[in-house]
Amino acid sequence: MPIISPLIPYHFFRAAWAFRYLRGDGLRRYQDARARRIIAFARARSPFYREHWHGLDERDWRDFPTIDKAAMMANFDTFNTQSITQDEAFAVALRAERERDFAPTISKGGGNITVGLSSGTSGHRGAFLVSPPETAAWAGTVLQRVLHTLPRRGYRVAFFLRSNSNLYERVGGRVRFRYFDLMTQITEQIAALNDYAPNLIVAPPSLLTALADAASRGNLRARPEKIVSVAETLEAHDKTVLETAFGVAVGQIYQCTEGFLAATCPHGRLHVNEDLVALQYEPLPGSATMPPSAKQVSPVVTDLWRRTQPIIRYRLGDILTLANAPCPCESDFQVIESVGGRCDDLCYFPDVATGEPRRFYPDTVRRMVLLADSAKQVSPVIADYAAIQTAPGNLSVHLAVTGNADFAAVETAVRVSIAQVLAQYHCRAERIEVIEGLPPTAPGAKRRRIINRGERPPEERAI
Ligand SMILES: [Zn+2]
Incomplete structure (x- = not known):
């Protein structure tokens, strides 16, 4: 059942105004005023935050102690402002997940609080709580940031998400906003899309590339005017594949259950939603032994609107390169x-001279694999890949190659490329494995191509 909330158009126009006119000192004052309101609210209603900030002046919120997912989940019952217990939240969310009914809510304080679960890249499941006004704020803002102009009446959006929650489906009015379940079979998804004929498809790149494949074989007849990637890293080569297959520009939403963090502007660049979240930036964990080529940082998130489960000075653990x-x-x-x-997915290889482990960003590991493809100046033969480190110095590269490619030749090229990139940084590998085919993944799981399953080296762990 769609709900038509006046908060959706309100947030659409607020978001349009903010994107254009909030700047410099004005932006800083806006974030400061909103953060202090949220902090005063959290202090009054969340026993966890009250204790966490004991004796601190809210004017100094930018220096407050940080939190992370582990702290949030460990203190779930006192962290949220609606006295919802973790047992209650998980019971509702898991039942909904089993029954695939996508409407897990808990009635509290006169409203239905939506419960969402995040799988979590580091294995910890998180539970997230969102109220109807927070859902409306999200919907209005996301529409503005994705479309940039007011959509015409009857505009259809197809939103693919793994999350088993109704966080994203109860939007109505001018725009039809339909939620698609990532867990269903691709053939069913294609049939549903052909039937619905969306103007806009928002989905993770792993699904979008499958849809691009279906479009090129003529199975997917829906012709969206716009494609937006969400939930997974959009790599340059995926973007090219998608733009070629659909003949439209591919935008990007950077969103996680902790907040709607950024979206691409009409010029295709990814802007932080500074009117929704105040991001602060920290250096990456450990000392930088390899000078980064650009400004690489990890964000600390303060959500300026969410009250049910306030996100204040939250260490996200993502690696961002700022322009x-x-x-x-x-x-x-x-x-x-x-x-x-x-x-968590930084990888390590020993220095040739000292033997000490040195850090490699996921981007650099990605380059090791993909340079093998472009260096030979042949049409790309690596259809997909995953690189997994289980101990410093080791790397298992899983490759899916295109139909007629010679795997042995691709394997050699990848090994040469890895050796070349490592040599550039005066490092070496202990053991490199190249395996044909991708590792198995759970259906609907978030795709990660660079994964570190090993221990961090002791000197990195200490920091
Ligand atoms: Zn821009």
């Missing part, structure tokens, strides 16, 4: 050059 130059769209919102994976 220095302003964007031609003239918005003052910070531009993110790229979202380069998780801090």
Whole structure:
């Protein structure tokens, strides 16, 4: 059942105004005023935060102690402002997941609080609580940031998500907003899309590439005017594949259950939603032994609107590369050059001279694999890949190659490329494995191509 909330158009126009006019000191004052309101509210209603900030002056919120997912889940019952227990939240969410009914809510304080579960890239499941006004704020803002102009009446959006929650489906009015379940079979998804004929498809790149394949074989007849990637890292080569297959520009939403963090502007650049979240930036964990080529940081998130489960000074653990130059769209919102994976997925290889482990960003590991493809100046033969480190110095590269490619030749090229990139940084590998075919993944699981399953080296762990 769609709900038509006046908060959706309100947030659409607020978001349009903010993107254009909030800048410089005005933006800083806006974030400061909103953060202090949320903090005062959290202090009054969340026993966890009250204790966490004991004796601190809220004017100094930018220096408050940080939190992370582990702290949030460990203190779930006192962290949220609606006295919802973790047992209650998980019971509702898991029952909904089993029954695939996508409407897990808990009635509290006169409203239905939606419960969402996040799978979590580091294996910890998180539970997230959102109220109807928060859902409306999200919907209005996401529409503005994705479409940039008011959609015409009857505009149809197809939103694919793994999350078993109704967080994203109860939007109505001018725009039809239909939720698609990532867990269903691709053939069913294609049939549903052909029937629905969306103007806009929002989905993770792993699903979008499957849809692109279906479009090129003529099975997917829906011709969206716009494609937006969400939930997984959008790699440059995936973007090219998608733009070629659909003949439209591919935008990007950087969103996680902790907040709607960034979206691409009409110039295709990813701007932080500075009117929704105040991001602060920290250096990546450990000392930088390899000078980064650009400004690589990890964000600390303060959500300026969410009250049910306030997110204040939350360490996200993602690796961002920030752009220095302003964007031609003239918005003052910070531009993110790229979202380069998780801090947990930094990989390590020993220095040739000292034997000490040195850090490699997920982006660099990605380059090791994909350079093998482009270096030979042949048409790309690596259809997909995953690189997994289980101990410093080791790397298992899983490759899916295109139909007629010679796997042995691709394997050699990948080994040469890895050796070359490591040599550039005066490092070496202990053991490299190249395996044909991708590792098995759970259906609907978030795709991660660079994964560190090993221990961090002791000197990194200490920090
Ligand atoms: Zn821009």
